[in-house]
Amino acid sequence: MTGTEHLMQPRKRLFILLLAVGGSLVLGLTFLLWWVPSVGLENIHPVLPVVFGMALTVFSLFIVGGLSLLVLTLLSGRDLFMLQPLRGLVVRYLFPAIISLGKLFGVDRDMLQQSFIALNNQLVHTRKLRVPAERTLILLPHCIQMFDCAIKITGNVEKCVSCGKCDISGLLGLAQKFGIEMAVATGGTLARKLIVEKRPKLIIAVACERDLTSGIRDAYPLPVIGILNKRPNGPCFNTGVLLPEVEQALAEYVIPAVRPEE
Numbered sequence: 001m002t003g004t005e006h007l008m009q010p011r012k013r014l015f016i017l018l019l020a021v022g023g024s025l026v027l028g029l030t031f032l033l034w035w036v037p038s039v040g041l042e043n044i045h046p047v048l049p050v051v052f053g054m055a056l057t058v059f060s061l062f063i064v065g066g067l068s069l070l071v072l073t074l075l076s077g078r079d080l081f082m083l084q085p086l087r088g089l090v091v092r093y094l095f096p097a098i099i100s101l102g103k104l105f106g107v108d109r110d111m112l113q114q115s116f117i118a119l120n121n122q123l124v125h126t127r128k129l130r131v132p133a134e135r136t137l138i139l140l141p142h143c144i145q146m147f148d149c150a151i152k153i154t155g156n157v158e159k160c161v162s163c164g165k166c167d168i169s170g171l172l173g174l175a176q177k178f179g180i181e182m183a184v185a186t187g188g189t190l191a192r193k194l195i196v197e198k199r200p201k202l203i204i205a206v207a208c209e210r211d212l213t214s215g216i217r218d219a220y221p222l223p224v225i226g227i228l229n230k231r232p233n234g235p236c237f238n239t240g241v242l243l244p245e246v247e248q249a250l251a252e253y254v255i256p257a258v259r260p261e262e
């Protein structure tokens with residue numbers, strides 16, 4: 001056995017074990033789906049129909065209650081109780097379920113993702129956060145920089161000389177006005193690394209629907225305000241952002257840093 005093969009063994013075993021467990025579960029469920037209706041709950045045990053009915057009622061009340069709470073939160077714009085776990089439920093479970101449901105009905109994926117981003121922003125908004133500038137991070141996609149700009153701003157956005165050919169200069173002005181750190185991420189891995197390094201308490205993220213959606217989900221429970229980029233030249237190329245939208249988010253959520261001369 002070669003060294004590489006030896007290293008691969010435990011991973012393979014775990015995967016095979018999970019496959020076997022998954023297979024057994026499918027077989028077990030298939031058997032139950034056939035057996036329970038054929039025999040009848042009452043014939044298995046006389047109290048089973050009542051227990052089963054109660055369990056189903058509690059389950060559906062839980063789901064309907066959660067959804068009602070969500071709708072009330074969105075309509076009122078107020079911080080209703082259980083909001084944090086509620087955002088967790090939306091981000092982790094409801095969103096994938098809604099995407100699958102939307103796919104089934106042929107709803108456009110971008111529209112679903114836009115709706116999820118708006119929903120997330122509203123849920124963050126209801127928390128009425130005010131985060132110090134030092135603990136806030138503006139995260140940008142690389143495509144917002146003019147494609148032929150010779151300056152490498154990944155790693156240090158402040159290298160931008162503000163020539164004004166792309167929105168980086170305007171964003172840099174806003175970041176400096178509030179005293180916030182701004183970073184450019186070339187992908188999800190770098191974005192995650194930046195979050196671990198800078199440990200922000202709030203992220204203002206600019207990106208496309210797909211990246212914002214995955215970013216919001218990856219960063220949870222960290223609050224993320226998602227701002228969609230503008231793509232007049234198509235995706236991933238010389239993109240832009242509405243600066244007033246970013247400024248509004250900063251004004252709402254960020255306590256500006258006090259500069260030494262103030």
Ligand code: SF4
Pocket residue numbers: 145146149150151153160161162163164165166167168169
């Ligand atoms: S504004 Fe900055 S990043 Fe954009 S093209 Fe000019 S120097 Fe490059």
